Amino acid sequence: MSFQCTIVTPEQQLLDQTVTQAILPAHDGQIGILTSRAPLLVKLGLGKLQIDLAGGKRQTYLVDGGIAQMKDNKLTVLTSAAWAPQDIDAAAARAEYDEALNAKPSDQRGVQDRQRKLNRAKMKQEMAGAK
Structure with missing residues (x-):
């Protein structure tokens, strides 16, 4: 069905x-x-x-x-x-991760935004590796 x-x-x-x-x-x-x-x-x-x-x-x-x-x-x-996995550039995802990792949030909202960007970039890297 x-x-x-x-x-x-x-x-x-x-x-x-x-x-x-x-x-x-x-x-x-x-x-x-x-x-x-x-x-x-x-x-x-x-x-x-x-x-x-x-x-x-x-x-x-x-x-x-x-x-x-x-x-x-x-x-x-x-x-x-x-x-989609085939649309993710692994190098660009790594650059996104590095950029988020190096961000210096100044408030709680910035900390949450940084963590979300780190999580998203990490998942993109995993998906790109699963092509």
Whole structure:
């Protein structure tokens, strides 16, 4: 059994296909989505979004926040940023990490922003290595 999945960023629609399963990086842990799931609205965190396509192929994206809604056998993922492994430049991700590591935050918000950038750059490096 399958359902429709759409992934959208402010810049583009990344995916609009029939899928058999999705694993989302919710803000408080991973959540699996299968066909005929009860309606759901969930806040996303930084992490891997795994999609199993109807043909048996798996696609993985790194997403950075957003929301996901499952309703009427349709999953819609709205995220501020998403990257497929093949689109991530490992050297650029390393440079992002180094830049965040060398940042000198002056307040608590800056510390949180620095940590988020470090986490995102580290995950990009991991995803780039998994190509």
